Amino acid sequence: MNKEICKFDIIIAGAGVGGISAALAAARLQQRVLLIEQADEVGGTGVFSSVSLICEFRDRGGRPINSGIHRELFPAAYTHYSEQVVPTYDEQQLKANYNKLLGAEPLLTIWTGSAVVQADMRDNRIAQLHISGKHSGIVSAPVYLDATADGNLSALAGLSYHLGRESDGKLQSATATFKVSGFDRSLLQQPDIRLWSAIHSLRRELLPFYQELKEAGGTNNPRTGVTCFPYPDGEALLFNSTSVLEVDPTKPETVERGIKEGSKQAEELFAAIRQHPAFQHARLDYIAPKLGIREGRRIVGEYELTAEDCLGTRHFEDMVAACAYSLDIHDPEGGTTRLERIPEPGYYHIPYRSLIPKGAGNLLLSSRCISGTHEAHSSYRIMASVSAIGEAAGTAAALCVFQGLTDVRQVKPAHIRFILQMRGQFVEGSVERVSLPTASSS
Ligand SMILES: Cc1cc2nc3c(=O)[nH]c(=O)nc-3n(C[C@H](O)[C@H](O)[C@H](O)COP(=O)(O)OP(=O)(O)OC[C@H]3O[C@@H](n4cnc5c(N)ncnc54)[C@H](O)[C@@H]3O)c2cc1C
Known part of the structure; x- marks a missing residue:
């Protein structure tokens, strides 16, 4: 094993839609990003479990409430939308798109065939990660992102989580597409x-x-x-x-x-x-080469999003993403699927606090493993909102690094929203201008 520690500004575990969106957001803010994926290729569930449908990302008035990097991933869903046509994508096209966008970022390093297998903690912070596989060794950064869908990095860091529905711990059914x-x-x-x-x-x-x-x-x-x-x-x-x-x-x-x-x-x-x-x-x-698994760990964060928040179309002062998709619970016992639409105006906010796990100062959640209940998770787990979550997490991580902050809690949501808005993502709430690093100052 190579004992030299490789250092980056931000390390992201998991290269599904959440990790990729985060990596693009952070690398575009001039951060040296390492994206680690245990599979041989990037793409995650949206490519290797072939899910096909571009789920609802508009409010009831037709306005996109996810845009930004999601729009770059699925451009036709924005430019060729028609209510009569089923909005779907081809997973090979998505994979090609991921590779094109990632390949355009000079500050981004991608290690595939490499799994995060250990997280060393010091004073409630991740000090370094151990990698096994093609790039085995030790890596470290001031900020880490858990984009593993199942909260694998957070679990390795010893953080608390929930698994399955609250009544009996049972998980949504899985599907081989x-x-x-x-x-x-x-x-x-x-x-x-x-x-x-x-x-x-x-x-x-x-x-x-x-x-x-x-x-x-x-x-x-x-x-x-x-x-x-x-x-x-x-x-x-x-x-x-x-x-x-x-x-x-x-x-x-x-x-x-x-x-x-x-x-x-x-x-x-x-x-x-x-x-x-x-x-x-x-x-x-x-x-599909990878079994489609809908649900994994939900990491305990600073705010747990609930079904009441989703169905109550709740707004949060620290919103950094939004979701327009229904509660969609594939019955853990094989009964009928519960599909419940988000009422008018058709979307709810995802607060920054749901991306912050309790018990770690330099980790953000960047995939479907954010803090929420079993029911709420069934809604925001879709690719449009996970992309928005990833974009927000990558932006927050970059802000944390280039502002020299010691805890992700110190990042101002109004700063995150300023950057997201500048880059074409949907935000609501106040924004506060922040100066961004330039290529030469990094
Ligand atoms: C059957 C099925 C149908 C669905 N249908 C739709 C649909 O029609 N439309 C829609 O929008 N959404 C749908 N979804 C939901 C959506 O596809 C997923 O929730 C979403 O893609 C998850 O993205 P993610 O980035 O959180 O995780 P993933 O895409 O799963 O990515 C996580 C990545 O982390 C990697 N990883 C895990 N542990 C480690 C580690 N220790 N080290 C390194 N890498 C690691 C994994 O290999 C994986 O590539 C469906 C899901 C399923 C299962």
């Missing part, structure tokens, strides 16, 4: 599957084949319906329709079981839909 192409759209009742009306019609057409499979005992999938979304070109479908219970990302053996069970359910469902005349020659292009 899969891609299908090569079907004959002319044999569908509505061939242009890019449209909401056509996709609803298709789901109804496929349902009897799935029901027959279930009635014959041909699958353990507890779902009652078939859920699929079109790829943007309307030539392929992404099925988000399997359901595996009791998968806990902190217990590798349950994930192993989940991968096997999810793949089995995907193959069973694919065989069933091939009974439909349009799908007789369809191809199962792939089952």
